[in-house]
Amino acid sequence: MTELSRIWRETEYRYNLIGYKCKNCGNSYFPPRDICPKCHRESIGKMEKVKFSGNGEVISYTVVHDAPPSFKRQVPYVLALIKLSEGPVITAQIVDSVEEKIDIGTKVHMVFRKIRQDGDSGIIEYGYKFAVN
């Protein structure tokens, strides 16, 4: 069983695609991080939440055939590395799109979806996926 607090803690970021921006150097980060890897201690207290546009481009993608139990029902699914227009590269699924349209360089946008289900009676977790523009 996944603990509720563990999911709840990240909900804001996963539902709204919120990351952090370093006010010292201007770089944006996703996933959220408390310290800027460029500025180190100079960034303490200068990391602020930023909501990303949800627009991005496929850097790479794969079709997953062999998945853990909580993703079994979705197999085969497309997993991709997506470069957000603000800079960060994130790992997410691409849905609602014919596979032939997905390629390196394809423009995508964020959609809100069910991510996984923890067993038959377990809780359902939500977050971002992406769809081809």
Place this chain on the structure above:
Amino acid sequence: MKVLSNEVYIIGAGETKFGELWDKSLRNLAVEAGLKAIENAGIYSKDVDAIYGANSLAGIINKQENIGALIADFSGLSADGIPSLRVESSTASGAAALRDAYLSIKSEEYDVVVVGGVEKMTDIHGSDILEKSSSILDREWEAFFGATPAAMAALIARKYMHDFNVDKEALSMFSVNDHLNGSKNPDAQFRNKLTLQQAMNATAVADPLNMMDCSPLSDGAAAVVLASENYMKKNKKEGVHILSSAVAEDYLSVGSRQSIYTLTSTKLAAEKAFRKAGTKRDDISFMEVHDSFSIYGLLELEDLGFAEKGKANKLVYDDIKLEGRLPVNPSGGLKAKGDPYGAVGVGQAVDAYRQLTGKAGDNQIKNARYGLLHNMAGTGASSIIHILGE
């Protein structure tokens, strides 16, 4: 002030067979490997100053932590109070334990240390293991969204093949080489040869990677005995010299890295390892590299400095063979010898010890003088390199 000059040697090595070992438990495996190494070194338990035990996933697979105590206890050493600590650094736990043991002798704290690595992965059914093994990734931001170790390797592979116009065949050749070498290693999980055809047409796992691009689930344990130069001289022992030990880190998740197909941790660790050892790349007689997925084999050839980025495909047909210019994975590598996470790095040291003492059997490389061992955590988050010599 006293200058530290205590060199470190491997004076004995042993391992279990790698594979699906249904009749053996986590502790059986650890003890079997440890005893073989101690026997091989010709020492007794009273000589052992400390034990460093590597393990990655026993907590979530076998529901057993406290591995240091477990190993000491069932090796019959508890009553003697010998220090025994577990080292965890994901799939690089083995080399991490080897390095910690090396440093403990280098610092002159100890003279004789046993390094063990153990993993028991096949006590778990079906796809459940993928939930566990995905803990080598970033759980919250990779695995949470459906990433598995194979899927992350596949993402790297697709982009690499695209940008450098490399055929899938080059990746498959890495597995073909592993299997050819594994067929001659009695400890290997897979003893069958693999044709290029079979390697290319296996069941898809995460496109473009198929089953023959992925290391198996394995049970297994390996152990080596390290000793100080002082101990060696006093006891007239012979051994294999650890010329250098180096480690470097990179971002945990693939997406955060500067380049998704550059193993920066490997690059940085390699630079340090060669500098400290005082050896050149041309000196290396053979390498054991962490090819949990075939794509990593190619990236490692490049980031260890043996090929330019995007050019490793030139080496995979001939150079990396047992009789080639730069033999890679004479043991069979992770694909054929097996991939018991925490035991891999120590297993590589067992193989290198055998090569450098001329006891590698059918896989013996002629005139083997220097070996490079590369053990990697996760998708490249840490790399640990050891260079061994005569």
